Amino acid sequence: MRGSAGLGWPAASPPPAHDGLVWQLSDVTELPRVRAEVRRCLDAGGPADLRDRLLLVLDEMASNALRHGGGRVQAAVRRTGDAILVAVSDGDTRTPPTPAVDRDPSEGGLGLYLIAELSTSHGWWVDGDAKTVWAVLRPG
Template sequence: MTRGTAGPAWPSASPPPAGDGLSWELSDVAELPRVRDELRRSHVAPGSPDVRDRLVLVLDEMASNALRHGGGAVEAVVRHTGDAFLVAVSDGAAGTPPTPAVDRDPSEGGLGLYLIAELSTAHGWYADDGTKTVWAVLPPR
């Protein structure tokens, strides 16, 4: 799972168009419990608890990565794409692509990007105006 190169795992690509949803401006990982709670209680992800749990997990992994390894202001969003959900997190580290852990013992962590890729139907990242955005599309079921 952590062997090989990280290049193809997170392609440089734009996300699909998305509509309404939730957004958060974040500055510290201590804010993530509140964000997880707000997402669980929102109407953005109606339906099964499993869908909400996946959205919370993906948002939490992306946001904690941005807060720990990114730079500048961090913005996180969860939006509808029509038939799925878009989770996107932006930070100020435009020159640093998402890099899945390679050759690391799983007990040391660093498997979040692999997990997000497994849970999503599409994922990628792009840089624009000094901001990097990492995104994933999750199915509604």
């Protein structure tokens, strides 16, 4: 099932990816551990700017899914050619990622705009009982 993307988030599958890290998450309190794991892996040879963008995108996507996604959250960071794919799945298949409109920035809700700005491509799709939101980040 594919739906409308809603305000700039295209309904599309991500590029093929391989290798990487995967987490099953149930609470935002797990995100510091996830960030530490990503840092350990990327400090071994990745550019600092890519690491920082990746951590921010992963944190925004995972926290959105944990807060609004209906449970069963899986987060993954994988390689796709010369880029990195961040994909976060949750159980809310009926609600597309929808950026906040006409909201005071102090109320939050700007994470999807940030993810779109930091990535070279992004999208979402529904497969069975899971919705996946994804973003691709490239070095530089």
